[in-house]
Amino acid sequence: MEPIASVRDQALRLLASGAVSSRAELVEALRVAPSTVTAAVRRLLADGVIVEVGSGRSTGGRPPRVLRLRETGGVFAVTELDGRHARVGLCAPGGALHTADEVAIDVAAGPDQVFDAVAAEFARLRAAIAPGQPLLGVGVALPGPVEFAHGRVVGPARMPGWSGVDARALLAARFRVPVAVDNDAKAAAIGEHLARGREPGDMIYVKAGTGIGGCLVSGGQVHRGGRGLSGDVTHVRVVDSGERVCSCGGRGCLETVASGAALVRQLAEQGSPAAAVRDVAAAVRDGDPTAVTMVRHAGRLLGVALSSLVNFLNPDAVVIGGSLSGLDGYVAATRGALYELCLPSMTQSLTIEAGVAGPDAALIGLGHLLRTTTDVRTR
Template structure:
């Protein structure tokens, strides 16, 4: 009888930990911020949710304060991540830079910096650079606990396998075990994700009024998009959902793309394409920041090409917006800071979408700016850490 009771107690404890992990993950992702919302999302009895929340509040993993909007009854108490002693380290890789930071367990970025890095130098060089940067960030936080690592990569990512799969401009990265190498180096839970998906997660977490159906478009040296469906990132069957880079468009003609095909959106709408076209006109461009500087200085050719870029991107995205019917489309990346680009993108969506689709559609720009991908990588790392949480 004693042995049977012990087995039942163990099962109850495991179930409790599972509920706690799910509660933490939902609060971390922004999908729920009250006991009532947790009950609705998880489909569980209020007593079970209250028990899990009470335990997490006692442990300091959650805090409960303030009051949210009432739906007819008592105003709900707002749940948020608690504790400053635990943290995750995160990184957002671009074509020519590497941004690293620290996110505390309450979901706030408390430190970030940008380092020069060429993604074409390969994964081993990236591991070395990341290792040095993370070592310094960890050393600067004595007495605190590293919960995990989150990395966003500018290519198609196999999240389950932890590697980049068939990238077009990342020599040496194909199926390199990047996640496992980092996890072994730092002996902690590690997640990797596509940069546009990480940006979408970061932007979703920052929304004051959550758009549970949302598209976040990254427009910089390369282009891509992340889809938020019912408050969660949608990765697709093989992790390639939202990859609009190589969508075929008549406007691109037969220009060859880095993927080996012709007529891809990337060849006319990306920062790399604008840089190429400016170079053909005699203006040397080192990276997308040079294009931004030219447009801000009212350079006529750069401004015209950036405006065309926004129009081409908007034309392709209008078909996706018509199909998906989101409540918001947000622009991020370098080009999202340029009004000619944003204006032509927005105009093309209104022209190319059904009026019912755009009737209440929010078309805006990133709330987090350069930190959106970093914040998303941090949130994903927290989510993974909380999935293994026990108390």
């Protein structure tokens, strides 16, 4: 029997996403005994996390009691950092994303300057969108390995000056509210899983942007590994890499040939003025044959790197998010490589597609982390 705590977390996630609204729907979605769902719901009601708000439509028997998250005043402030920008937003306690915007940063400037810029943007959004609303929690997604249990950054290849930084402690001291710190790909995977509602299968999520991050979601839970550092697919060594030196100091990593940074560099070497991933996307939209060929090759190499994972893990879906997911040729080439290299039994019912949560996936995921790990009951 699945532990009540696990069922409680899964039930809360489903209620937050709006995918279910009753005990019967939870039983159907989670495929556990009604008594297990009843115990989990009873605990959520006792904790004040959810409320019953009347009766739903009867399907022949007693009308079901409708379950909803308890809405309280206040907001969560959430941000996803990249090398040159931060996406910043505000979430309602129930999980809905109120607003999101971008602000320029330089992650190499170090945590103090970056968090100063993020804090200023939080303040601006709160004044514009939620004046007078208390800040209930802060969530930050970082483009590097994070020990989730401690909120500490561990050996990030693309974040000079951040290794060993206790980001959770710094943010808690600054904002004096509960804080969640996670890797950007894991936060985005949570957001993507929520956006898919009733799709409970195992999912390999890949965030393909400036770098490449990965995450396995199994049974509705993120697989974090022993220290919480799992999913660093960007430093998997691949053939046809040209043995280029990677940001990690190694050679031949996937990042050097299949990431947004790699594509920007490759186009620049061909004389293109490309300086960011959006420039690569613009070149592809304009039909630049060099850009189109490079994007397809990069997508194929991602598929090559993922093929052994698909054969080993047998997921229900491979979902590609991040800025490169908007390039059809990249996703199609990844799909083609997986169909070619994986066992037919592994791809027979495998879904391989771009994400549906869009650029706010990590913000949605952070809002969920804060919602499920902090006490936001009315005080």
